[in-house]
Amino acid sequence: MEQKNILSVKNLKKIYSNKQAGDNLALNDLNLDVKEGEIFGLLGPNGAGKTTFINILAGTVVKTAGRVSVWGFDLDKNPRQVRASVGIVPQEVNLDPFFSPRKLLELQAGLYGIKEKDRITDTILKLVSLEKQANSYARSLSGGMKRRLLMAKALVHQPPIVILDEPTAGVDVELRQNLWKNVKLLNELGVTIILTTHYLEEAEEMCGRIAILNKGNIVALDSTKNLLDRIQTKKVTFKTDIKININDDDLESLKIVSHLDNEVCVSYEKNKINIEELINLIKKNNVKIIDISTDDGDLEDVFLRLIKN
Numbered sequence: 001m002e003q004k005n006i007l008s009v010k011n012l013k014k015i016y017s018n019k020q021a022g023d024n025l026a027l028n029d030l031n032l033d034v035k036e037g038e039i040f041g042l043l044g045p046n047g048a049g050k051t052t053f054i055n056i057l058a059g060t061v062v063k064t065a066g067r068v069s070v071w072g073f074d075l076d077k078n079p080r081q082v083r084a085s086v087g088i089v090p091q092e093v094n095l096d097p098f099f100s101p102r103k104l105l106e107l108q109a110g111l112y113g114i115k116e117k118d119r120i121t122d123t124i125l126k127l128v129s130l131e132k133q134a135n136s137y138a139r140s141l142s143g144g145m146k147r148r149l150l151m152a153k154a155l156v157h158q159p160p161i162v163i164l165d166e167p168t169a170g171v172d173v174e175l176r177q178n179l180w181k182n183v184k185l186l187n188e189l190g191v192t193i194i195l196t197t198h199y200l201e202e203a204e205e206m207c208g209r210i211a212i213l214n215k216g217n218i219v220a221l222d223s224t225k226n227l228l229d230r231i232q233t234k235k236v237t238f239k240t241d242i243k244i245n246i247n248d249d250d251l252e253s254l255k256i257v258s259h260l261d262n263e264v265c266v267s268y269e270k271n272k273i274n275i276e277e278l279i280n281l282i283k284k285n286n287v288k289i290i291d292i293s294t295d296d297g298d299l300e301d302v303f304l305r306l307i308k309n
């Protein structure tokens, strides 16, 4: 079944005008749709326009042109409903240290005008595993707990879309895994997730589809799998019983990456060489292969190639 679009962006443009510095085109005719229930990744180097895009949805930056619709609400006609449909988890930890998680969530609910009987503070605290710390000062929470509290704040008004802006920037590996688990759980509960990140590994692990933004333009928008399939170069390491004789020009596109004693690492283009040809080349003169390991490349390869182009 075709999924519905929960966010639709058409020809979105943002120019920051500055008399001294001149105009800065931050978003250039952006077009993208996010489908209900997906985890969508927005990737890009510094200055690509990710924050500008999020701030337009949050209502803190005014777009120059184009149309944005969120959950059926048009940003120009129903800005309040658009804001209410999105929960934003900011990059910076900006919590009042003297409020407890419960107090912070209650205050946030008040800001959104949610009546006491309609608040789901305890459910949210449980979801982000902060029920035990509900009444502790925010300043006494660990880094991971603070991040989870930021997520909790974004959920108070039960938005159908949650945007996480670089959720794991500067966060250690364990905490990162923990946050990923929380985001996946939220998604399983039906919340659509948009994730901006610098960490390609994070996008690869979490996102079904990815848009790569560079200097305000989308340079790729595809499923994570299709983006990974674009990688043409493969790397293989062979361990052999004796040191072999092999050169770059033995096969078209072959490159010797390293060659030490009985181990050689080569790279090649998948469409020019098939692995059997390569194995036959290595086994020439009765050389025995003891071990083979391959590296298919990752999203970083695709990203760097697109950004360079």
Ligand SMILES: Nc1ncnc2c1ncn2[C@@H]1O[C@H](COP(=O)(O)OP(=O)(O)OP(=O)(O)O)[C@@H](O)[C@H]1O
Pocket: 016, 018, 024, 025, 026, 044, 045, 046, 047, 048, 049, 050, 051, 052, 053
């Ligand atoms: N308030 C502003 N006034 C003028 N130019 C701005 C303003 N905010 C952002 N820009 C410019 O717009 C472009 C996009 O910036 P933006 O912060 O949206 O990128 P980003 O992808 O979020 O980068 P980062 O990952 O560094 O946060 C950059 O060239 C930036 O210098």
